[in-house]
Amino acid sequence: MKRIWMLLVCVCLLVGCSSSRIEKSRLEVLGGSIDGNRYINSYFNIIADLDESWQVESEDNLNSKKEFTKNGSAIVVFYAHRDYGLQSANVLIEDINYNSDEEDLIDLVAGSIRSDFEKQGMKNVSQDVERVDYVGKEAICILTTAFLTTNRSKEVPVFSKQYILEKNRYVAIINLCSLQEDHLEEMSSYFYHLD
Numbered sequence: 747m748k749r750i751w752m753l754l755v756c757v758c759l760l761v762g763c764s765s766s767r768i769e770k771s772r773l774e775v776l777g778g779s780i781d782g783n784r785y786i787n788s789y790f791n792i793i794a795d796l797d798e799s800w801q802v803e804s805e806d807n808l809n810s811k812k813e814f815t816k817n818g819s820a821i822v823v824f825y826a827h828r829d830y831g832l833q834s835a836n837v838l839i840e841d842i843n844y845n846s847d848e849e850d851l852i853d854l855v856a857g858s859i860r861s862d863f864e865k866q867g868m869k870n871v872s873q874d875v876e877r878v879d880y881v882g883k884e885a886i887c888i889l890t891t892a893f894l895t896t897n898r899s900k901e902v903p904v905f906s907k908q909y910i911l912e913k914n915r916y917v918a919i920i921n922l923c924s925l926q927e928d929h930l931e932e933m934s935s936y937f938y939h940l941d
Contacts, residue, residue, distance in 0.1 A: 777823040868892035882939030886910040
């Protein structure tokens with residue numbers, strides 16, 4: 747069980763795409779803020795309210811864990827988990843600075859997710875990509891399903907959903923991970939449009 751927990755933490759923190767660095771002054775605008783179990787991001791107009799069953803990492807803790815990001819280009823600005831880490835949610839901010847079309851962005855992010863899952867030893871990785879209305883705007887949604895073999899040779903499904911929100915040259919990637927697919931819908935509802 748500990749391996750599965752650590753795997754979910756790693757998968758949720760490692761998902762990201764190749765990008766350029768975000769300057770510290772720009773991150774203050776893009777990153778949002780954490781107040782207890784609430785995350786607010788005015789730049790992307792999103793808010794997350796989590797109940798007390800969730801453990802939310804403080805901004806200070808997140809700042810000390812930059813080694814989980816890919817060369818500082820994908821910055822984890824929010825991380826929370828519950829049920830001993832079997833469900834987790836995070837938000838990454840990236841400066842993608844790409845000059846390609848949307849399909850290239852989808853391929854880049856989906857390929858990175860697939861690669862990260864496979865590096866963690868997951869098998870039978872499958873993905874569905876669709877456009878959805880999420881937090882009051884059009885978003886790209888990637889649902890990834892994979893199987894992890896435990897030390898008892900049992901295959902455990904792992905479900906991950908990423909919502910990609912674009913604004914100018916930046917993206918916010920909301921990552922949700924669980925061992926139960928139906929929990930992803932509930933977890934998705936914790937994020938909504940900031941009025």
